[in-house]
Amino acid sequence: MNFTEYIDLLFTDYTLQTITLGTAVLGALCGMLGSFAVLRKQSLLGDAISHAALPGIALAFLITGSKDSNTLLIGALISGLVGTFWIRGIVKNTHLKSDTALGLILSLFFGFGMLLLTFIQKMPNANQAGLDKYLFGQAATLLTSDVWTMCVIAGLSLLVLLVFWKELKLMLFDADYTKSLGFNIKFLDVLITFFIVVSIVVGLQTVGVVLMSAMLLAPAAAARQWTNSLSVMVGLAAIFGATSGVLGTAISASANNLSTGPVIVLIAAVFVLISFVFSPKRGLLFREIRYWNNRKDLQLNKTLAFMYHIVKTHENIDHPHAIKILNSFQGFTRKSLQKLEDREYITLNKSMWSLTEKGFEKAANLYNQSEENE
Incomplete structure (x- = not known):
């Protein structure tokens, strides 16, 4: 039947x-x-x-x-x-x-x-x-x-x-x-x-x-x-x-x-x-997705905090910097730069980058938090 x-x-x-x-x-x-x-x-x-x-x-x-x-x-x-x-x-x-x-x-x-x-x-x-x-x-x-x-x-x-x-x-x-x-x-x-x-x-x-x-x-x-x-x-x-x-x-x-x-x-x-x-909320699939998203966010946050460390020595946060400065930073990829630009944290101009005001505020918070943890 x-x-x-x-x-x-x-x-x-x-x-x-x-x-x-x-x-x-x-x-x-x-x-x-x-x-x-x-x-x-x-x-x-x-x-x-x-x-x-x-x-x-x-x-x-x-x-x-x-x-x-x-x-x-x-x-x-x-x-x-x-x-x-x-x-x-x-x-x-x-x-x-x-x-x-x-x-x-x-x-x-x-x-x-x-x-x-x-x-x-x-x-x-x-x-x-x-x-x-x-x-x-x-x-x-x-x-x-x-x-x-x-x-x-x-x-x-x-x-x-x-x-x-x-x-x-x-x-x-x-x-x-x-x-x-x-x-x-x-x-x-x-x-x-x-x-x-x-x-x-x-x-x-x-x-x-x-x-x-x-x-x-x-x-x-x-x-x-x-x-x-x-x-x-x-x-x-x-x-x-x-x-x-x-x-x-x-x-x-x-x-x-x-x-x-x-x-x-x-x-x-x-x-x-x-x-x-x-x-x-508890499923193994979504837990893995959240885990990988968190790892990606962590990589982006680390890159942004490192950028802040470079930019804070300049009075003008819009001052451009060469992308090659980041090449020695562990975990940095050009894909991470594109993601930061998509979130309006940085602006890219060929081989140069600079922080936006939004990115500077975000990076400052991340940098201060990392210093407090240390």
């Missing part, structure tokens, strides 16, 4: 509409909440929570014997919350740092979850098949009820962000100051962490345990490169996440044997790569 056929099918096939809407909502939700995880320097939190949710899925099946997605996700939510509070408890009550606690909980819960899945697969019960979809995700199994659940959670998350926007923003950048204003830091921390856990849990069916952390962090990391504003970052991250979901679903549906979850994550990774290279 080519892309044109996919577009036509998108308006007629109810299943494809459901999957596309679900991945778009999930991407927007993860991008929106992932911004707070990135800014709070809790990038590993998404990985730990997604892996911690696996034993909850397995235990929910063992207890109920049902593969109903809502039942399994409730188990994942409880397990994820337990893992989250264990991490907080380890950091608070021991000398271990957060990255160590995250790594411990991730390994412990994921190992336990894999053990339970192995046990379930060996049970004489035909109903256990399909639980492994939560490892790598299977977007094709999304139902309308799943999409509605995502929409409700996304709406609640947006409402919470709007209601507590000022407090959350203050907490991100200065928690002590927020506490001094009388706001409950612990409540705000638990609140945003809870919704991050919920967003991860609802995405397990689509993206899977292994890749869910990338879905949470990649759109936010990409958005961070384009802005210093929290509101703009959250909006951009939601757009990047939703676009990754839609494009990933389209590519997966247009090609054979491509799993939707990994494709969505790869599209999100492309957004990160483009942002890291091409963003105007």
